[in-house]
Amino acid sequence: MLSLRIATRFLRTSPGQSILIVAGIAVGIAVQIFVGTLITSLQASLLDTTIGNASHVTLQNVDDKKAIVYTPAIQRVLASDPRVKLIVPDRVLSVIFSKGTDSAPINVVGAEPSDINAIYKMRQHLVAGRLVNAADEVILGKSFAKKYQLKTGDPVLVVLPGGEQQKLTLVGIFDVGTSAVNDRIGFTTPDFPRRALGMAANDYSDIQTQLTDPFQSQAVIRSWKGLEVFKGVQFKDWQVENAQLLVGLQGQSSSSYMIQVFVLVAVALGIASTLAISAVQKTRQIGILKAMGLTDRRAGLVFLWEAALLGGCGTALGLVFGVGLLQLFQLGPLTFPIVLDPAFVGGSCAIGVVVALLSAIIPSRGTSRLDPIEVIQGGG
Amino acid sequence: MADDLLVHAEGLSKVYGDVVPTPALTDVSFSLGCHEFASVIGRSGSGKSTLLNLIGLLDTPTSGRLVLNNRDTAGLDRDGRAKLRNTFVGFVFQFHHLLPEFSVIENVYMPSLIRGDPQSTQLVDRARETLETLALGDVADKNANEISGGQKQRVAVARALMNRPQLVLADEPTGNLDTENTDLVYELFRKVNREWGTGFLIVTHDRAIAQQTDRILELSDGRLLQDVANPGVEREAPAPGKR
Numbered sequence: 109m110l111s112l113r114i115a116t117r118f119l120r121t122s123p124g125q126s127i128l129i130v131a132g133i134a135v136g137i138a139v140q141i142f143v144g145t146l147i148t149s150l151q152a153s154l155l156d157t158t159i160g161n162a163s164h165v166t167l168q169n170v171d172d173k174k175a176i177v178y179t180p181a182i183q184r185v186l187a188s189d190p191r192v193k194l195i196v197p198d199r200v201l202s203v204i205f206s207k208g209t210d211s212a213p214i215n216v217v218g219a220e221p222s223d224i225n226a227i228y229k230m231r232q233h234l235v236a237g238r239l240v241n242a243a244d245e246v247i248l249g250k251s252f253a254k255k256y257q258l259k260t261g262d263p264v265l266v267v268l269p270g271g272e273q274q275k276l277t278l279v280g281i282f283d284v285g286t287s288a289v290n291d292r293i294g295f296t297t298p299d300f301p302r303r304a305l306g307m308a309a310n311d312y313s314d315i316q317t318q319l320t321d322p323f324q325s326q327a328v329i330r331s332w333k334g335l336e337v338f339k340g341v342q343f344k345d346w347q348v349e350n351a352q353l354l355v356g357l358q359g360q361s362s363s364s365y366m367i368q369v370f371v372l373v374a375v376a377l378g379i380a381s382t383l384a385i386s387a388v389q390k391t392r393q394i395g396i397l398k399a400m401g402l403t404d405r406r407a408g409l410v411f412l413w414e415a416a417l418l419g420g421c422g423t424a425l426g427l428v429f430g431v432g433l434l435q436l437f438q439l440g441p442l443t444f445p446i447v448l449d450p451a452f453v454g455g456s457c458a459i460g461v462v463v464a465l466l467s468a469i470i471p472s473r474g475t476s477r478l479d480p481i482e483v484i485q486g487g488g
Numbered sequence: 489m490a491d492d493l494l495v496h497a498e499g500l501s502k503v504y505g506d507v508v509p510t511p512a513l514t515d516v517s518f519s520l521g522c523h524e525f526a527s528v529i530g531r532s533g534s535g536k537s538t539l540l541n542l543i544g545l546l547d548t549p550t551s552g553r554l555v556l557n558n559r560d561t562a563g564l565d566r567d568g569r570a571k572l573r574n575t576f577v578g579f580v581f582q583f584h585h586l587l588p589e590f591s592v593i594e595n596v597y598m599p600s601l602i603r604g605d606p607q608s609t610q611l612v613d614r615a616r617e618t619l620e621t622l623a624l625g626d627v628a629d630k631n632a633n634e635i636s637g638g639q640k641q642r643v644a645v646a647r648a649l650m651n652r653p654q655l656v657l658a659d660e661p662t663g664n665l666d667t668e669n670t671d672l673v674y675e676l677f678r679k680v681n682r683e684w685g686t687g688f689l690i691v692t693h694d695r696a697i698a699q700q701t702d703r704i705l706e707l708s709d710g711r712l713l714q715d716v717a718n719p720g721v722e723r724e725a726p727a728p729g730k731r
């Protein structure tokens with residue numbers, strides 16, 4: 109531990125230099141944690157808004173106009189696949205809403221209320237009333253209800269594609285945050301569109317699925333495609349539908365990685381150069397210590413310890429800065445939740461210490477190779 | 489007989505430089521017994537420091553044999569040499585070479601920490617005792633660069649003595665000191681030699697100082713010109729060098 113003691117003393121006796129390196133590492137690690145977490149959180153939030161309440165893999169009849177038959181065999185395959193988190197067979201129907209002289213199109217989605225709740229977290233998003241439970245009940249978006257001055261209990265008159273009129277009852281009003289849904293979608297039980305479209309009991313417009321890992325969609329589709337039960341079925345992949353978004357996210361990730369790498373390289377160079385200067389400044393002392401019998405290994409350890417101490421302090425400080433800055437941002441201008449990933453934060457800290465140690469290798473090598481005679485002959 | 493030798497040099501030579509070889513020491517042979525109090529004199533550039541650095545294992549000879557404490561040093565690796573530097577010899581240089589980051593007493597017990605002694609009250613006591621022997625008790629807790637030049641050099645002597653080495657090598661230890669401090673240092677050397685039986689090999693270019701030692705080795709152009717028991721000192725003459 110003599111090496112550690114000497115390292116500590118060297119650091120304490122040049123406080124300016126030590127503080128400078130610690131600050132450098134702290135800024136680097138703080139930026140790393142801040143940028144990394146911000147981008148990851150932003151992407152998670154973007155992804156969540158895009159696919160959080162959307163289908164990841166959608167099953168449809170290869171003929172778009174025909175219904176898909178949700179056979180017991182298909183049910184078994186989907187239900188037994190561990191990658192599938194949620195299965196929502198639904199029936200979709202376009203109707204015209206009319207009230208007095210006003211009229212507006214509504215896309216009616218008929219699915220089991222529990223499924224609708226699962227995919228849209230509908231119960232949480234209800235601003236009035238309840239979920240549907242009978243075939244003639246409907247729930248509508250807040251903006252739609254406001255526009256046509258509808259409240260729960262009111263009748264909702266709709267014209268079916270065939271021209272026939274039907275009266276539904278508004279039992280709930282929701283706000284899911286997406287205007288595409290709030291403005292023109294109504295949710296009913298599966299029975300209403302089935303009757304209106306004259307579908308058989310197993311017929312659905314499509315079967316929506318959500319996966320535990322949305323990015324598995326391609327693999328999932330690949331494994332299903334060849335199966336006999338899916339004959340006549342086509343699969344829609346959210347990643348294909350949202351290719352543009354994904355390219356954008358990927359670009360964002362790459363630039364985030366680039367920033368992080370450059371910051372780390374800058375930090376490494378900073379530590380390396382300051383340690384190198386420090387090693388040169390302490391050459392005389394190391395030479396004297398060696399003349400008194402300090403071994404090469406322990407002399408080299410002095411600078412590794414310096415790096416470890418500086419790296420440790422700098423990283424700890426950077427962690428506090430980085431997380432603090434994120435908290436501050438969360439209180440302030442950010443519209444999306446910041447999620448600290450312990451693995452990422454831990455990894456960043458480990459990288460901080462490792463980078464510090466790596467940048468000590470060169471000065472440490474020089475120190476361990478130093479011949480005391482060089483210093484002793486050089487004089488005072 | 490051989491058991492009593494601290495140093496045994498045979499044909500020791502050192503040539504510096506590959507491109508323009510400069511012989512600094514040529515074919516030097518002598519032995520130094522236990523408890524001897526000897527000096528090395530010679531003009532500047534005659535190879536005195538080179539000889540001392542070789543014996544102190546700070547440098548390696550180009551040729552020749554060097555036996556320290558009955559061990560041939562040719563077989564030692566860098567760690568082995570470091571260990572011997574730490575335990576067998578105490579070095580005092582022309583420059584004090586104290587560590588400015590440490591206090592006086594820390595500087596003094598540093599060689600013991602390097603040896604592996606734990607930081608303990610015994611260690612501190614021994615360092616304090618050594619400092620007191622050198623009349624430095626009151627500066628023990630000062631920083632190493634807060635004391636005078638004469639004090640610094642005496643602290644360096646205390647440090648050299650801390651591990652109670654069998655041999656002290658001193659290279660013009662008073663070269664930067666006034667006469668008062670110079671006399672003090674040599675009195676101390678004598679005292680340590682008498683009381684602890686420590687062997688001394690002291691480099692000086694001052695013949696007056698050499699006259700106070702028991703044996704004078706004179707170097708000229710890297711060769712051992714003379715090796716004489718000093719008749720000026722009333723003391724049992726040491727065994728003359730081998731050969």
Ligand SMILES: Nc1ncnc2c1ncn2[C@@H]1O[C@H](COP(=O)(O)OP(=O)(O)O)[C@@H](O)[C@H]1O
Binds near residue numbers: 485504505511530532
């Ligand atoms: N590192 C070195 N490289 C080249 N020549 C050296 C080196 N060290 C000493 N010398 C030469 O070796 C000779 C002896 O030097 P030194 O032992 O220092 O003499 P002294 O201590 O007696 O003054 C001198 O000529 C000196 O220039």
Ligand SMILES: [Mg+2]
Binds near residue numbers: 536537538
């Ligand atoms: Mg010299």
